[in-house]
Amino acid sequence: MDLNLSDEQRLLRESAERFVAESYDANHRRKMANDPLGYSPAVWKQFAELGWLALPIAEEFGGLGGGAVETGILMEAFGRGLVSEPYVATVVLAAALIGACGSTAQKQARLPRVADGSLKLAFAHSERAARFDLSKVATIANKAAQGWRVAGSKIAVLDGHAADEIIVSAHIHEHQGPSGRIGLFLMPARTPSLAISDYPRLGGGQACNIELSDVHLPEDALLGDGRDALPAIEAVVDRAMAALGAEAVGIMQTLLDTTLEYTKIRKQFGRPLSANQVIRHRLADMAMQVDEARSIALRAALKVDAEPIERARAASGAKAKIGKCARFIGEQSIQLHGGMGVTEELEVGAYFKRLVAFDTLFGGSAHHYRRYAELGRTAISA
Amino acid sequence: MDLSFNAEERAFQDEVRDFIAKNLTDEMKRATALTPSVFSDPDIGMAWQRALNAQGWGAPGWPVEYGGPDWTPAQRWIFETESARAGVPNVNVMGVKMVGPVIIGFGSPEQKNFYLPRILSGEDYWCQGYSEPGSGSDLSSLKTRAVRDGDDYIINGTKIWTTHAHHANRMFALVRTGDGPRQQDGISFILIDMKTPGITTRPILTIGGDHEVNQVFFDDVRVPVANRVGEEGKGWTYGKYLLEFERGSGIASAKLREGLKAISELAESDLTGRAIDSPDIATRISEVEVDIDALEMTELRVLSALQTGQNPGAVSSILKLRNSEIRQAVTRLGADVIGHDALAVEPMRPLYRLNHEPATPEEMLTVVPEYLNGRAYTIFGGTSEIQRDIIAKMMLGI
Numbered sequence: 045m046d047l048n049l050s051d052e053q054r055l056l057r058e059s060a061e062r063f064v065a066e067s068y069d070a071n072h073r074r075k076m077a078n079d080p081l082g083y084s085p086a087v088w089k090q091f092a093e094l095g096w097l098a099l100p101i102a103e104e105f106g107g108l109g110g111g112a113v114e115t116g117i118l119m120e121a122f123g124r125g126l127v128s129e130p131y132v133a134t135v136v137l138a139a140a141l142i143g144a145c146g147s148t149a150q151k152q153a154r155l156p157r158v159a160d161g162s163l164k165l166a167f168a169h170s171e172r173a174a175r176f177d178l179s180k181v182a183t184i185a186n187k188a189a190q191g192w193r194v195a196g197s198k199i200a201v202l203d204g205h206a207a208d209e210i211i212v213s214a215h216i217h218e219h220q221g222p223s224g225r226i227g228l229f230l231m232p233a234r235t236p237s238l239a240i241s242d243y244p245r246l247g248g249g250q251a252c253n254i255e256l257s258d259v260h261l262p263e264d265a266l267l268g269d270g271r272d273a274l275p276a277i278e279a280v281v282d283r284a285m286a287a288l289g290a291e292a293v294g295i296m297q298t299l300l301d302t303t304l305e306y307t308k309i310r311k312q313f314g315r316p317l318s319a320n321q322v323i324r325h326r327l328a329d330m331a332m333q334v335d336e337a338r339s340i341a342l343r344a345a346l347k348v349d350a351e352p353i354e355r356a357r358a359a360s361g362a363k364a365k366i367g368k369c370a371r372f373i374g375e376q377s378i379q380l381h382g383g384m385g386v387t388e389e390l391e392v393g394a395y396f397k398r399l400v401a402f403d404t405l406f407g408g409s410a411h412h413y414r415r416y417a418e419l420g421r422t423a424i425s426a
Numbered sequence: 427m428d429l430s431f432n433a434e435e436r437a438f439q440d441e442v443r444d445f446i447a448k449n450l451t452d453e454m455k456r457a458t459a460l461t462p463s464v465f466s467d468p469d470i471g472m473a474w475q476r477a478l479n480a481q482g483w484g485a486p487g488w489p490v491e492y493g494g495p496d497w498t499p500a501q502r503w504i505f506e507t508e509s510a511r512a513g514v515p516n517v518n519v520m521g522v523k524m525v526g527p528v529i530i531g532f533g534s535p536e537q538k539n540f541y542l543p544r545i546l547s548g549e550d551y552w553c554q555g556y557s558e559p560g561s562g563s564d565l566s567s568l569k570t571r572a573v574r575d576g577d578d579y580i581i582n583g584t585k586i587w588t589t590h591a592h593h594a595n596r597m598f599a600l601v602r603t604g605d606g607p608r609q610q611d612g613i614s615f616i617l618i619d620m621k622t623p624g625i626t627t628r629p630i631l632t633i634g635g636d637h638e639v640n641q642v643f644f645d646d647v648r649v650p651v652a653n654r655v656g657e658e659g660k661g662w663t664y665g666k667y668l669l670e671f672e673r674g675s676g677i678a679s680a681k682l683r684e685g686l687k688a689i690s691e692l693a694e695s696d697l698t699g700r701a702i703d704s705p706d707i708a709t710r711i712s713e714v715e716v717d718i719d720a721l722e723m724t725e726l727r728v729l730s731a732l733q734t735g736q737n738p739g740a741v742s743s744i745l746k747l748r749n750s751e752i753r754q755a756v757t758r759l760g761a762d763v764i765g766h767d768a769l770a771v772e773p774m775r776p777l778y779r780l781n782h783e784p785a786t787p788e789e790m791l792t793v794v795p796e797y798l799n800g801r802a803y804t805i806f807g808g809t810s811e812i813q814r815d816i817i818a819k820m821m822l823g824i
Contacts, residue, residue: 045435045500046428047723047730053427113427304822324818325811331821332744339723340716346429361716410709417712421702 047342053117059094060121068125070391073248076128077394082250083129083206092161097135102143106156112283112345116290123294126391126398128248130164130203132291136284137202138165138211144276145228145268154209166207166233168198168254169277176407178277181226183256185214185266192261194229197254200405204252205242207233212256213277216270226274228267235259247398275352282359285406286344289366292402293341296334296370299377299395303327307380323380330376333369340365357419364412367403374399429726435500442508449477450514458515459688460778460788462795463638464802466515467776468551468593474515475522475548484546485522492530492538493546499732503677503725510680520589521545521552525598528615528664532656541617555585555599555618555642556665563812565600566610566662570644572601574651579603579616581624581647587806591627591640595620600665603658615661617653624648632802634795635773669808678749679722682756686714688789689760697787701763710762714755721748740820747813750803757797764790 049057067087076082091097100115101107115136122131139158142151142165157163174180183196194214204210209232216227231238239255267273304327307317317323344362347355374396378385385392403409431439457470465471478484486502488494497505526545529537544550561568570583581601591597597618604612618625624647630639656664690711693702701707724745728738761768770785777784777791784791804810818824 045431045503045726045730046733047727048734049427304824308824318824321815324822324824325814327822327824328814328817331817332747335724335741335744336717336720336748339727340720342427342727343719343723346427358719361712361719364712365716365720413709413712413716414705416716417708420712420715 049117053114056114057117057121060096060118061124063090063094064121064125064127068127073126073128073391073394077248081206082244082248083203088129088164089161091129091131092159096131097161098159100135101139101155101159105143105151106159112286112348113342115283115287116341116345119287119291120294120297123291123296123398124298126248126295126298126394130166130206130249132284132287133166133201133203133207134158134164136287137167137280138207138209140280140283141167141211141228141273141276142267144280145273147268150230150264150267164203164206164208166201166204166210168201168204168210168212170200171197172199176411178281179226179274181213181215183212183214185216185227185229185261187216187218188260191263192229192265194231194256194259194261196256198256199253201252201254202245203250204233204240204254205250209233210238210254211267212254213273225270225272226277227270228273228277229261229265230267231259231261231265235261245401246404247401248394278356279348279352281406282344282356283348285359285363286341286348288402288405289337289341289344289362292366292370292399293334293338295395295398295402296330296337296373299373299392299399300327300330300334302392302395303330303377303380310382317380326376326380330373333372337366337369353419353422357416360412360415360419363406364409364416367409367412370399370403371409431500431504435504438501439504439508442505443512445481445483446508446512446514449481450474450512454515455513457776457778458513460776460792462634462777462792463632463636463799464516465519465590465638466517468518468590470515471517472548472551475517478517479546479548484548485526487523488526488530488542492542499729503729506677507680510684513684518545518548518551518590520554520594520598521550524554524668525552525617528598528655528668531667532615532664534652534655536652537617537655550596551590551594553588553591553594553597553620553642555588555597555601557587558584559586559641563809565665566608566613568600568602568613570599570601572603572614572616572649574603575648577651578648579651579654581616581618581644581649583644585642585644586630586639588627588640588642589638591620591642592629592637597642598655600661603661606659610662612659613661613665614658615655615664616649617655618647618649622647622649632799634797634799635771636775636795636799638799677725678745678753679718679725682718682721682749682752683715685753685756686711686718686759689756689763689793692760692789692793693763695789697789698763698765698767701765707759707763710759714752714759717748717752717755721745721752724748740817743813743816743820746807747804747810747817750810753803754797754800757793757800760793761797764793768794770794 096118098107099110103109142154171182185192185194209230212229213226216223216225237257237259240252242250242252245251307323310317340362344358347358377392381392384390454470458466483495485494490496529541558568572579572581597620599616599618600613601616602612603614606612624645626643628641629637631637692698728741731738767786767790772784774780
């Protein structure tokens with residue numbers, strides 16, 4: 045039992061924090077917010093040079109073989125700077141899916157290119173009718189004489205606009221009809237009959253909705269051997285929730301630091317706001333919740349390779365708890381900044397919006413407390 | 427980073443489990459489960475203390491030269507966790523965890539030789555004389571006065587919220603021996619024999635129906651000066667040292683988890699008409715369980731820091747605060763889970779020796795008393811409001 049950072053982990057944290065502090069300032073964020081691309085290809089190149097794109101990728105495919113704790117360290121620093129590069133979409137989600145499901149040839153063709161920064165990916169899974177249920181997929185992939193024909197609608201595809209290739213989930217239908225399996229299909233972003241509509245995402249970055257109207261794909265577009273991809277999707281999303289939780293911790297820490305500083309400087313009735321006990325106690329509650337969020341995010345990261353129910357409960361528990369902490373800290377940061385907190389002139393709002401996006405993505409607190417409860421009962425009856 | 431225990435630690439875990447299996451009787455277990463106050467009655471608690479002491483585990487936190495087992499922080503974690511899982515009785519923490527460390531840190535060789543073995547063996551039962559009717563969270567405003575008279579102090583005043591004063595044969599107390607520029611000055615730390623003439627004890631019943639705390643009156647009570655720990659007037663320093671222990675001894679998550687488990691089992695049983703099938707109850711159980719998961723990780727983070735000799739700092743206030751709030755959430759949930767059975771009041775104590783058939787199933791007997799008595803968790807040992815002041819000051823610098 046040891047929860048202290050190793051020397052390598054400490055170095056990673058220092059370099060990530062230094063990068064964010066030096067290169068990712070308010071000016072940069074403002075520029076990115078008004079940029080149609082929403083992120084900087086130059087920064088992406090730096091990520092590659094720093095080895096961060098290779099971090100969680102297996103060593104045999106050009107990666108560094110890092111674990112969820114390392115990803116969390118990086119993500120927490122990203123949160124502090126509100127980094128908008130498509131890291132989660134490319135590295136945490138899509139590359140992990142390829143690593144989990146892909147054939148050796150598929151991995152060899154893509155993972156080294158993710159690691160060196162030359163390939164960006166996205167994962168199209170969510171559908172409007174499914175809400176947050178990962179098993180509900182109405183998109184269909186029909187086995188054709190040569191390859192596949194895929195049709196359906198996807199929403200909330202993170203950073204789809206930046207991707208060279210998109211991984212789309214679909215129910216596999218063979219000649220006999222539905223197979224009951226979900227498959228993952230690799231498709232170039234510029235595939236005909238793939239209609240992508242981009243939109244700016246709450247809290248920074250971009251997302252898109254995708255219409256697939258009878259998209260023709262070759263045989264080898266299917267990731268791996270066609271066995272049901274749902275368990276891999278659940279595992280990768282659980283892992284992504286742990287990573288996003290760490291990012292939220294970084295965001296909350298920045299909001300706490302900023303708000304604390306403001307309450308020391310801002311004077312009303314002849315004294316600083318922080319001289320009031322009601323303000324001090326509010327800040328104490330915020331500090332406590334940041335710390336709780338940090339603990340539960342770390343717990344989720346340390347359990348990503350546990351057996352599925354334990355892993356999923358740790359991920360859902362973290363998502364639910366951090367979501368609750370995030371709303372509290374975000375809303376209170378605005379409250380304590382007074383009227384200025386509601387304006388675009390301060391950055392508090394931008395950090396808050398990223399937290400709201402965090403709580404929404406893959407399901408909010410209520411959804412994950414329910415999932416945690418249901419999985420707990422499954423564990424007991426099993 | 428690694429959440430798992432190594433081979434040696436797992437072997438230790440087996441040793442603890444074996445010890446508990448051999449020594450924890452069904453009677454002790456049942457009595458502990460049916461105790462709705464914070465502490466076990468001494469006949470139960472001290473039986474466990476004797477078993478621990480026979481094993482050399484009578485005082486887990488003490489240095490080895492005074493009879494401590496010389497455990498690593500991880501071993502202490504395992505010991506506390508296994509003890510909570512098994513439902514062992516509470517021992518006299520006022521002796522083992524409070525006055526013991528102060529005597530070790532600041533006591534004279536004579537005091538160490540006399541008192542420490544008696545704490546280990548369970549011969550002495552201690553109570554804590556800190557709070558006074560006029561001094562709650564503002565403890566250093568205390569007024570109980572000890573006036574020097576030859577080789578004695580003569581003590582007059584009163585202490586309140588004195589847990590198990592009616593069972594204890596000894597009290598450690600903070601008394602005023604002088605006045606200084608600050609109210610913390612002039613306080614001394616004194617060890618008092620409870621059989622000394624002039625001491626009277628008045629029981630105070632808590633809202634759950636338990637007699638756990640008391641008010642103690644001192645009327646010209648003569649205590650030898652030799653019973654003072656450390657220097658005269660420096661008692662506040664020693665007392666604060668002890669409060670840190672009271673707050674930071676923080677391995678609480680395992681006990682919380684057992685408490686929640688008992689409530690979840692009730693919620694899943696026909697006794698409550700399967701309360702768990704109500705979605706709001708199921709979600710609330712999840713919320714509390716996740717809070718315990720987070721607290722456990724914070725405890726393990728503190729443990730890891732301690733193992734490498736780092737000081738965890740103000741995080742002990744966070745642990746105290748969250749532990750008390752979560753404990754209250756567990757007991758509140760319990761009272762909701764048992765439905766109409768929450769209306770039944772059982773005035774007899776102890777609940778494990780009733781001479782009549784109670785109105786509710788035995789598993790429910792402690793639920794409402796624990797909820798009611800549990801309101802004290804955010805009050806004793808420094809209220810939640812004081813803890814928030816400490817967090818603001820120590821962690822945030824405001």
